[in-house]
Amino acid sequence: MADAMTPSSHAHAPARNTRISGVGRLLVVVYGILALAATGRTAVQIIERFDQAPVAFTLSGLSALVYIVATISLVARGSAWYRVAWAAISFELIGVLVIGTITLVAPDLLGAGTGSPFGRTSTVWTVYGAGYLFVPLVLPILGLWYLAKHRPAPVPLDDAA
């Protein structure tokens, strides 16, 4: 019923001129939301109570930056950005695994209360991202899989649009 309102030309002209297409766009959106969430939370933590858990909040800030870089590098084209995407997403996977393990095994190592995924001093990566429905753990795996499947074309297409 909605298709009646769509210009028919759209249906026959699949846009394949960017690296990110189809389900990849969904990945970008989820990255964008996570970047927004991590940035907002970190900003509050650093402004309001940096002295409570400086290490955890610095990590929060770092993770927020990496999510922003990952989001941009997934959208941007070119082999340089492709490598940036690999680096950023690999870093995330390592980050969530290392910080997830630390917060699970030694909850107070990074500051009091940092082991609780819903606490005031927790980070995006605490307990493998449990406070974010484990999205931070699943997303880098999906991201790396997507990157492996979508290598940049060796000969760039003429897609100035």
Add this chain to the structure above:
Amino acid sequence: MIEWFTWTQVAVASLAGALCVILGLVGRKPNDLTIGSLALVELLLIAQVVVGVVAPFVGNRPSGSLLEFWVYLVSAALLPIAAAGWALVERSRWSTVILGVAALAVAVMVARMWQIWTVQGA
């Protein structure tokens, strides 16, 4: 925050999210129904902004961080607009899924806002 209004928002955003994700996965492009469901979510968030402004002045004070609450609320209020904008620019099935993901994110964020508002102690 007003408790029943909070859970109404969570319920509406969850339903809108499920609806859009399902319709997107079966191949529907963004339509009046899916964009409309996001518009409803946004409308409730705008009402929540008004509630958030007024509540502390009428004795309904947060026990948690008001700054954190506002960061969540402003972020949440931007999501349906961004997703709907995307859906209007790119009319594909994935845009419908994206509408749904945005609505689900709003549901989670509103639930978190309730926790932040009502947190006990420091």
